Amino acid sequence: MSGTVELLAAVALLMAVLTAVLVSYVVEAQRRAQSWIAMFLLAMMGEMWISVVIYFSSPSGSRLVTGLSVSGALMVATVVPLVVGLARERFPGGDAPAGPASGPPRLPLSLGVATALLVLANEFLMSWGIQVTLGTAIASGGALATLTAVVDSPWFLFTMAAEMLLSVYLLRHRLPRAMIGILLAQSAIMLFSPPALGGTVWPALAIYVSSAVMIGLFVFLFEFLYRHRQFAPALANYLVELVGVYGLMMAGLFVWLYFGSGTLFGLSIVLEMVVFYSAVARPDGFSAGPGTPWQLRSDWTFALLSFVFVAELCMGAVLSVQLDPADYLGGFPFLPLSGAAGTVVLNAVSNGFWFFATAAASSWFLIMMGLEMGTLVVLKFRETRNRENRIRLGLMMGSYAAFAVFYPSIYFALVFPNAPNPATVPVLGWSMGIGSYPLAIGVFGVLLLSYAITGALTVLFGRRVICSVFCTAPLMYQGTTIDAMKSFNRSTRIGHKYLGSRFSAAYSITTGAVMTALVGTSILSYLNSTGATNITIQGNDPSVFFFVLSFSVAWYVLFVAIPYVGNYNCVTMGWCYTGTIAQAFQKVGFFKLKVRDRQVCRDCRTLDCAKGCPVGLVDMVGHFRTKGEYRSTKCCGVGDCVEACPYGNLYIHDVRHWIRDRLGLPRGSARGTTLPMVRPTAAAPPVPPTQLAGEGAPLGARKSGTP
Ligand code: SF4
Ligand code: SF4
Structure with a gap:
């Protein structure tokens, strides 16, 4: 045989x-x-x-x-x-004619x-x-x-x-170089298909290798989008089809590993093959003229982001089942899909919710996202000139490694092997840990201390301490390609509603609802801990459930919705309670944006600072021209505006500058670069109303809504 x-x-x-x-x-x-x-x-x-x-x-x-x-x-x-x-x-007659003499048709x-x-x-x-x-x-x-x-x-x-x-x-001579790389990655992923061989060695090896190749492919794909804002329609279609198939493939792999059925995986393999050969059979389409820039195509970008996210989420679940099955299987409360129709639907929704939340909170998902999004941040780091921004990006990557990976997945497991689930323990820093029930009253001291420390840091240096460094969100937002999606803040209908520092009605309603839920669930959690009540949501402490809903589900849903609602939407829409608390501290703090020379801003035609803002604070220019500074509690100190100003006229002011001012110490360059375009006597040019904010919203003329 x-x-x-x-x-x-x-x-x-x-x-x-x-x-x-x-x-x-x-x-x-x-x-x-x-x-x-x-x-x-x-x-x-x-x-x-x-x-x-x-x-x-x-x-x-x-x-x-x-x-x-x-x-x-x-x-x-x-x-x-x-x-x-x-x-x-x-x-x-009825068919296409033979091709030109110069090459194959x-x-x-x-x-x-x-x-x-x-x-x-x-x-x-x-x-x-x-x-x-x-x-x-x-x-x-x-x-x-x-x-x-x-x-x-x-x-x-x-x-x-x-x-x-x-x-x-x-066919390599007929294919663009980028396509060759992607198609080779497709071949490698096909080769390392875990169900191909039995035993334990091959499936494990194949899961690790195919996951690594897929992560590399996604990084390459994102960076490709950053470098090429416009490309052939055939390539745009192929990329969406490919990541769609990979979303299905990773879901199929999870089903195969968890339930033992390889049907979904097999279906994804068939589709992957069709996508591959449909691309290879018509390579000329990839060299055709460019289509619409992806930054103007919300639907396409949303499809791409969603499929990539589904693939990553399922990959996180696959890696968790493969590497730590006891922990993962214990944390996923799977309900049986049997009984009355209503029960089946409710159980299916519950299973979907907890699959999403468990996978998104798993160590392996966070490690994988850290590698992928962190690489995009490293690529952005290479093009960042401003020293302060470079330091912040470095701190942000370090914070992600510490607070998203090391402390929850390694430190707690080693030091407190019998501690409750990390999601139920307030973590030092602003790690959103509000779940106090399992550790009862004693933990409030730690909680208050951590809020006091980070609150004090926010007063001194601004909410960037939280929203641009400590929180895991900025790592996801600030890599090259995702950062480029800030264009959707200005170009989409919903994103447009949240532009500027003004607190719109939509913003106030969202923030009000979130803060009410925070206070309500925290009180319930406290009453549960004293024994006065025993109210849980699907077996979870209410505050923990609220945390899971906010940061393991809603955050990611809104992340993939960036093409419709804009970048940094946790800040712009005001749905993050941690960010809202940080705002309060920033309001009484030292943080603001200042320009070195107002006249430079008055003569500026580029308005690059406002265009560069990932939070969509398009009203900053008007303040620079009139007051020479800008304060907004929505500003989370990313510093893209500082980086974008072509005249080096802008800087972030915080307690360090305040101390220097008090002591009369020099502060480096006193002025921005005065270019020939700057005419000291010129009047401030009117800003075209639609230049940045789309229809309406005159830039610079808008009244500050800074609270
Ligand atoms: S608003 Fe919340 S989720 Fe967004 S960056 Fe700030 S702390 Fe993180
Ligand atoms: S800060 Fe720079 S980009 Fe912004 S208005 Fe002033 S000169 Fe122009």
């Missing part, structure tokens, strides 16, 4: 080579007739395997005759489309899709044929079970990976 396996492995490899060569012929053909012939040969290969499947499913003389008859009939039938195709080529969409489907059918039949030849049991559970068994096998997955790799190699 081992000799048979090796022989079949050689056959599979030969199939991979032949298929890749034929696909390249289809794509490279100078005349359409050559494409038709190559596709005909592809079809013949698949049809050959049909007789193998029929005969070896239950070997007998009659099955042999049946198999050969079916294959023969199909081969004869395949001649018909070949003849029709060749005739159209010979007598053009672009394959029509229908032929591109047909090629992808033919490759898929070939692989499927080959895998099926080899498995029945070897007598491998194919699950008896209908078509879906057969499809799953055939696709999730090494014969399908490894052969397909080899085929994809060879196809990229053969």
Whole structure:
């Protein structure tokens, strides 16, 4: 039998080579007739395997005759489309004409899709044929079970990976360089498919490698978007399809690992293959002219972000189940989907909610997001000139490593092995820890101390201590590509409502509701701890449930909604209670933005500071021109405005400057760069009303709403 396996492995490899060569012929053909012939040969290969499947499913003389008859009939039938195709080529009329003499013509969409489907059918039949030849049991559970068994096998997955790799190699001169990298990553992810082999070593290795490749791919993809704001529509479609398939694949992997069903994973593999070959079969589309910039396409950007997030969330769950099954399985309160219809729906919603929350709060998800988003921050760091901003970015990355990974996942586990779930323990700093119930009254001292310390830091240095350093959110917001999504603050209808430092009605309602919920759940938590009440939400302390809802679910939902509501929406919309408390401290603190020379701002035509603000504080320019400074409790001190000002006219003022002023100490450069455009006697130019804020909202003329 081992000799048979090796022989079949050689056959599979030969199939991979032949298929890749034929696909390249289809794509490279100078005349359409050559494409038709190559596709005909592809079809013949698949049809050959049909007789193998029929005969070896239950070997007998009659099955042999049946198999050969079916294959023969199909081969004869395949001649018909070949003849029709060749005739159209010979007598053009209804079909596309032959291509230009300078290069192969672009394959029509229908032929591109047909090629992808033919490759898929070939692989499927080959895998099926080899498995029945070897007598491998194919699950008896209908078509879906057969499809799953055939696709999730090494014969399908490894052969397909080899085929994809060879196809990229053969067509490399037709593909843009970025595409080659992405397609190679696709091949690697196909190769490292965990269900391909049994045992424990391969699935574990494949999970780690495919996750690492996928994280690398997402980083590459995000950075590509940052560097290329406009690209061919074919590429835009391909990227969304690809990350959509990866979202499905990671969900399928979780289902396979957790429930033991490989059907969803198999479906994602089939779709991945179709996406791959649809792209490879029509490479010219990727070099076509640019389409609409993605920063003007909320729907496209939202789709991309959501699919990437689904893939990451499921990857976090997969890694948790793989690496720490006891902990993960214990923390996921799965309810049975049985009983009355209402119960099933409620249990399904509860399962979905807790899957989301548990995965988003898991160590591995946070580590993975830290690696991915942290890399984008490192890339931004490289282009940051301002020293203070560089220091802040460094502190922000360090804080993420400490407060999102080290303390909750390593330190507490080592030092307090018997401590309650970290989500229920207030953590030093502003880590939003309001759940006091499990540790009762004693913990309030720590809680108050931590709020006192961070509150004092906010008074001295501004809410950037929280919202741009300690909190885990800024790491996600401030990498290159996500930061570039601040354009949606100004260009979208909802984002536009929250522009500027003014507290709109929508903002006040959101903040009011959140703060009421905070106070209410904290009081309930306290009463529970004294024994006066015993009110829980799905078995959770109310304050802990509120924390989970806010930061393990709502935050991420609004993160992927950035293309509709704008960047840093926890600040702009006022739905984060920690940020709201920090605002109160900032109001009485030293923090503000100051300009060195008001006249420079009056003559400034770029308004780059306001455009650079990720919180959408577009009214800052008016204040600079009139008062030379700007205070807003919404400002979280990211410093993008300082970085963006082309004249170096802007700086962040905090307690350090206040002390220097009191002591009469010098403060470095006294003025911004006065360029020729600055005319000291010139009147302040009117700002076009729609220049920054879209329709309405005259920039600079808007009355400050700073509370
Ligand atoms: S508003 Fe809240 S979630 Fe947003 S950065 Fe500040 S503390 Fe973090
Ligand atoms: S701070 Fe800089 S970018 Fe902003 S208005 Fe003044 S000169 Fe222009």
